[in-house]
Amino acid sequence: MIFENIAVLQANGTYLPSCYVGVRGDRIAYIGENPPAEDYGERINGKDRLLMPGMVNAHTHVAMTLLRGYGEDLPLQSWLFDRIFPFEDKLFSEAVYWGSLLGIAEMLKTGTTSFTDMYYFCDDTVRAVLESGIKANIGRGISCFDPTKRLADLPAYAETRELITQYHGAENGRVLVDVAPHAEYTTRPDLLQDAASLAAEHGLRMHIHVSETASEHKECVGRHGKTPTRLLEQVGMLRQPLTIAHGVWLTDDDVHCLTAHDVTLAHCAKSNLKLGSGIAPVVKFREMGLPVAIGTDSAASNNALDMVDEMRMAALLAKGSTRDAGALPAGEMLFMGTRAGALSQGRTDCGDIQIGYRADLVMLDLTDLGLCPSHAPLSNLLYGAGSRAVCMTVIDGRTVYKNGEFLTLDIERVRAETQRAVDKIAAK
Amino acid sequence: MIFENIAVLQANGTYLPSCYVGVRGDRIAYIGENPPAEDYGERINGKDRLLMPGMVNAHTHVAMTLLRGYGEDLPLQSWLFDRIFPFEDKLFSEAVYWGSLLGIAEMLKTGTTSFTDMYYFCDDTVRAVLESGIKANIGRGISCFDPTKRLADLPAYAETRELITQYHGAENGRVLVDVAPHAEYTTRPDLLQDAASLAAEHGLRMHIHVSETASEHKECVGRHGKTPTRLLEQVGMLRQPLTIAHGVWLTDDDVHCLTAHDVTLAHCAKSNLKLGSGIAPVVKFREMGLPVAIGTDSAASNNALDMVDEMRMAALLAKGSTRDAGALPAGEMLFMGTRAGALSQGRTDCGDIQIGYRADLVMLDLTDLGLCPSHAPLSNLLYGAGSRAVCMTVIDGRTVYKNGEFLTLDIERVRAETQRAVDKIAAK
Numbered sequence: 001m002i003f004e005n006i007a008v009l010q011a012n013g014t015y016l017p018s019c020y021v022g023v024r025g026d027r028i029a030y031i032g033e034n035p036p037a038e039d040y041g042e043r044i045n046g047k048d049r050l051l052m053p054g055m056v057n058a059h060t061h062v063a064m065t066l067l068r069g070y071g072e073d074l075p076l077q078s079w080l081f082d083r084i085f086p087f088e089d090k091l092f093s094e095a096v097y098w099g100s101l102l103g104i105a106e107m108l109k110t111g112t113t114s115f116t117d118m119y120y121f122c123d124d125t126v127r128a129v130l131e132s133g134i135k136a137n138i139g140r141g142i143s144c145f146d147p148t149k150r151l152a153d154l155p156a157y158a159e160t161r162e163l164i165t166q167y168h169g170a171e172n173g174r175v176l177v178d179v180a181p182h183a184e185y186t187t188r189p190d191l192l193q194d195a196a197s198l199a200a201e202h203g204l205r206m207h208i209h210v211s212e213t214a215s216e217h218k219e220c221v222g223r224h225g226k227t228p229t230r231l232l233e234q235v236g237m238l239r240q241p242l243t244i245a246h247g248v249w250l251t252d253d254d255v256h257c258l259t260a261h262d263v264t265l266a267h268c269a270k271s272n273l274k275l276g277s278g279i280a281p282v283v284k285f286r287e288m289g290l291p292v293a294i295g296t297d298s299a300a301s302n303n304a305l306d307m308v309d310e311m312r313m314a315a316l317l318a319k320g321s322t323r324d325a326g327a328l329p330a331g332e333m334l335f336m337g338t339r340a341g342a343l344s345q346g347r348t349d350c351g352d353i354q355i356g357y358r359a360d361l362v363m364l365d366l367t368d369l370g371l372c373p374s375h376a377p378l379s380n381l382l383y384g385a386g387s388r389a390v391c392m393t394v395i396d397g398r399t400v401y402k403n404g405e406f407l408t409l410d411i412e413r414v415r416a417e418t419q420r421a422v423d424k425i426a427a428k
Numbered sequence: 429m430i431f432e433n434i435a436v437l438q439a440n441g442t443y444l445p446s447c448y449v450g451v452r453g454d455r456i457a458y459i460g461e462n463p464p465a466e467d468y469g470e471r472i473n474g475k476d477r478l479l480m481p482g483m484v485n486a487h488t489h490v491a492m493t494l495l496r497g498y499g500e501d502l503p504l505q506s507w508l509f510d511r512i513f514p515f516e517d518k519l520f521s522e523a524v525y526w527g528s529l530l531g532i533a534e535m536l537k538t539g540t541t542s543f544t545d546m547y548y549f550c551d552d553t554v555r556a557v558l559e560s561g562i563k564a565n566i567g568r569g570i571s572c573f574d575p576t577k578r579l580a581d582l583p584a585y586a587e588t589r590e591l592i593t594q595y596h597g598a599e600n601g602r603v604l605v606d607v608a609p610h611a612e613y614t615t616r617p618d619l620l621q622d623a624a625s626l627a628a629e630h631g632l633r634m635h636i637h638v639s640e641t642a643s644e645h646k647e648c649v650g651r652h653g654k655t656p657t658r659l660l661e662q663v664g665m666l667r668q669p670l671t672i673a674h675g676v677w678l679t680d681d682d683v684h685c686l687t688a689h690d691v692t693l694a695h696c697a698k699s700n701l702k703l704g705s706g707i708a709p710v711v712k713f714r715e716m717g718l719p720v721a722i723g724t725d726s727a728a729s730n731n732a733l734d735m736v737d738e739m740r741m742a743a744l745l746a747k748g749s750t751r752d753a754g755a756l757p758a759g760e761m762l763f764m765g766t767r768a769g770a771l772s773q774g775r776t777d778c779g780d781i782q783i784g785y786r787a788d789l790v791m792l793d794l795t796d797l798g799l800c801p802s803h804a805p806l807s808n809l810l811y812g813a814g815s816r817a818v819c820m821t822v823i824d825g826r827t828v829y830k831n832g833e834f835l836t837l838d839i840e841r842v843r844a845e846t847q848r849a850v851d852k853i854a855a856k
Contacts (some may be wrong), residue, residue, distance in 0.1 A: 369533055413798070
């Protein structure tokens with residue numbers, strides 16, 4: 001396909017007012033001010049349209065879309081133990097499949113082309129990923145409260161190995177598998193160490209929650225005499241490429257430690273606010289050299305899976321909390337929501353509009369009221385129109401969403417089956 | 429008209445799963461679980477729909493939609509003096525009319541039924557209000573940097589008097605006029621005093637910016653030996669019903685002073701973040717007894733006029749900044765965005781779904797992905813779907829927006845004429 005006479009925003013905020021962008025197979029093959037000599041097939045009129053890189057949701061639990069609105073106005077601990085865990089105890093395979101599809105549909109509609117997930121029933125989430133056309137890094141959450149068990153004794157271990165064998169690299173790399181211990185407070189150092197070995201053995205990335213709440217951070221120091229970050233270093237987890245989610249309470253020493261390794265912070269501003277966890281000082285973290293990507297966390301604590309909304313929150317919060325209106329300008333924010341996310345997934349050829357990159361593209365309708373008048377399209381997307389302006393989503397060169405229609409899934413059925421699954425769980 | 433078998437959310441968050449809501453003329457005439465005996469005309473099927481009170485935007489400058497995205501990533505002072513004021517120097521009547529219509533269109537689409545405005549060229553904004561069907565409290569911003577001039581010498585004085593004569597109470601009270609000195613730092617105590625007298629003479633409400641930035645608050649103390657709030661008290665402004673915008677830097681003493689009078693704070697969380705002004709501690713203010721409503725401020729510093737987005741921001745910020753996930757629960761937030769706003773406008777029969785109240789109603793599409801599954805419609809509106817779920821807006825019993833169509837304005841023309849006006853200003 002070829003986008004003709006279209007405005008283009010690149011990941012670093014560069015704005016090209018009128019371009020031709022040609023897609024061949026799963027790649028961007030042409031970018032130029034003049035039409036290419038070759039034929040690219042389907043021609044898409046770019047009048048009043050803008051093309052931007054697909055957004056990358058660097059931390060979520062997509063199947064928890066089943067629990068959107070299920071635990072409201074509660075702090076993390078009682079939210080988890082009184083609402084989320086009891087619901088999750090009743091989960092079943094089909095529910096996870098439909099809940100994943102619902103969450104994926106929301107991401108496609110709002111311009112997300114790839115996400116990093118941590119949950120269980122991963123087979124079902126992978127099935128939803130494969131069918132829907134989205135990209136994902138999938139990690140089976142590893143947790144253990146039984147001191148007699150080693151990593152190899154856990155179902156999560158067997159399931160992770162099975163995921164690796166079956167799905168790592170599937171569909172031309174559309175699915176990747178991460179090794180994903182849940183957190184320090186839900187595992188043990190020996191489990192983290194064994195998880196790191198598993199990741200090293202297969203050359204995989206890792207994904208974990210770190211220093212989300214003050215109490216969790218402090219309790220780790222009490223238990224181990226060191227912060228969660230320094231514990232990860234001790235057990236060898238920082239030797240693998242790693243995504244840490246949240247990091248609200250990272251110390252300066254933690255950040256210095258992390259920047260010496262291949263670690264990205266997945267900043268989940270909205271979830272951190274909603275659960276009362278606090279505000280991660282990401283402006284400072286970035287100045288110290290820590291790569292920061294953007295994640296929504298789950299719909300149970302967000303309650304959306306909308307990356308534009310998430311970038312909006314992260315940028316505004318950075319400005320307001322530092323009392324510096326110049327903090328995280330729009331171009332940097334876009335980079336965090338696109339390219340930085342792709343890099344955090346190990347997808348070096350994703351997350352930007354460049355020749356040779358994967359064709360993960362989002363088209364916006366510039367006639368949306370929130371984008372008028374035309375002073376600053378990127379700022380007006382971030383702060384004004386939001387994801388409402390998304391009119392087309394393309395992944396690996398394949399159109400998955402266009403003008404309200406989902407081309408890879410039956411949205412009426414997804415909605416009805418998700419509600420049916422939720423009703424079934426409630427009846428248990 | 430009558431809404432049949434529809435879910436209803438009242439301003440305090442009360443959820444009625446299935447109702448009949450009948451509208452006669454400009455009023456809500458029936459609410460019941462069973463169909464009414466009388467005929468209400470047009471029947472609206474409430475299946476998969478939810479009816480809520482229209483939202484009230486308690487502080488904006490609607491014509492500044494012309495400047496959406498015009499001053500980005502700048503702090504208040506350079507934003508104002510380097511970008512906004514030079515642009516505003518070139519404004520003209522038609523530009524304000526079209527810019528106001530664009531902003532009003534955005535409010536109608538996102539479920540706002542009334543707004544409180546402060547700007548100039550007020551005739552043109554009133555014309556847009558009258559044509560579009562929205563409600564508004566209009567104030568001619570009063571400012572003066574010439575020490576030889578008294579209030580009565582200013583064009584703003586003559587224009588305010590003219591507005592009062594021509595429009596106060598127009599169209600069954602749809603338009604009201606406020607007396608609106610801009611701020612302490614853009615006026616003088618004698619001007620504020622005279623403005624208060626003008627308001628008292630006509631029994632009008634007042635509207636002013638107060639303690640938006642730390643420097644403005646501090647400089648007032650330097651100039652007058654008292655805070656902006658205590659200065660307003662001294663000049664008699666607190667004897668009139670009053671809306672103060674922002675209040676980020678109000679002291680506890682200020683709040684005690686304000687609660688002894690008929691004052692509402694219009695909290696503009698997003699604008700305060702974006703300009704780096706700070707975070708107003710509204711949880712504390714409310715505990716101290718200060719009524720708090722919600723405003724967007726202008727699209728030049730927001731960049732949307734979307735009250736759901738604004739309530740989302742205010743609620744999340746309250747939770748995150750107090751580190752209390754229970755702060756500002758959804759029901760309280762809805763009250764602030766609806767009924768508290770109506771009361772701040774002196775519209776005691778607006779802002780809720782109650783028999784005898786004005787029929788200012790918003791209908792949501794519950795099949796929006798962000799509202800699925802159905803655990804908590806209000807939370808999922810606030811944090812999940814956002815205003816995307818608005819499918820119908822009714823003001824004084826008149827449908828002004830439905831399923832993407834504007835029934836009172838030609839949106840294509842509004843968009844084109846706004847862009848034309850902006851291009852004309854840029855060319856000057």
